[in-house]
Amino acid sequence: MDLMDLDLATLAHLAGSSANDAILKQLHEIGHEGVRVSHGYVIQHLIEGAPTVSELGELLGVTQQAASKQLLELERLGYVTRVPDSADSRIRRAQLTERGRRLVKDSRRLRRRLDAKVGTDEAKQALVRLLDETGGTENVLRRRVAPGE
Numbered sequence: 001m002d003l004m005d006l007d008l009a010t011l012a013h014l015a016g017s018s019a020n021d022a023i024l025k026q027l028h029e030i031g032h033e034g035v036r037v038s039h040g041y042v043i044q045h046l047i048e049g050a051p052t053v054s055e056l057g058e059l060l061g062v063t064q065q066a067a068s069k070q071l072l073e074l075e076r077l078g079y080v081t082r083v084p085d086s087a088d089s090r091i092r093r094a095q096l097t098e099r100g101r102r103l104v105k106d107s108r109r110l111r112r113r114l115d116a117k118v119g120t121d122e123a124k125q126a127l128v129r130l131l132d133e134t135g136g137t138e139n140v141l142r143r144r145v146a147p148g149e
Helices: 008-029 037-044 053-060 064-076 098-118 121-134 137-141
Strands: 080-084 092-096
Touching: 008 037, 008 098, 008 121, 037 053, 037 064, 037 098, 053 064, 053 092, 064 080, 092 098, 121 137
Parallel strands: none
Antiparallel strands: 080 092
16 A cells, blocks of 8 residues: 555544654653543643633533543543632632643643654645645634544
8 A cells, every 4th residue: 555545634634643642652651641632622722721611512512521521531630620710619610730731741842853853844734725625724723623532
């Protein structure tokens, strides 16, 4: 099989999945055991915000129950905590812990290292054009990309 015979969408998906798996393995090796790729979709919404479970579900395009499950997993792993809302203590907001911020920092460092190894300019240009052509650019920019299975 010649990989160049694959269509761009399939090749992009397979390469992205392989890259994510490699980075996840490295994260596990440096002490971030238990983290899954799907947790990254949740964490992206906690970097600059502190949503409620309902807000997080809406941001992710999943049910409140699915968002709650993800938060519980991240809480058990020590990456997320829930704190009372400053205006209404009955409302709980999710936010990253120090361990969660370290996970973000480590993940970004490993991704930069992979980018530097591979060289990304042409590949990124092709993938941005693919997003533009398929109408996905706005969803990516707004972090409205639903977690995969």
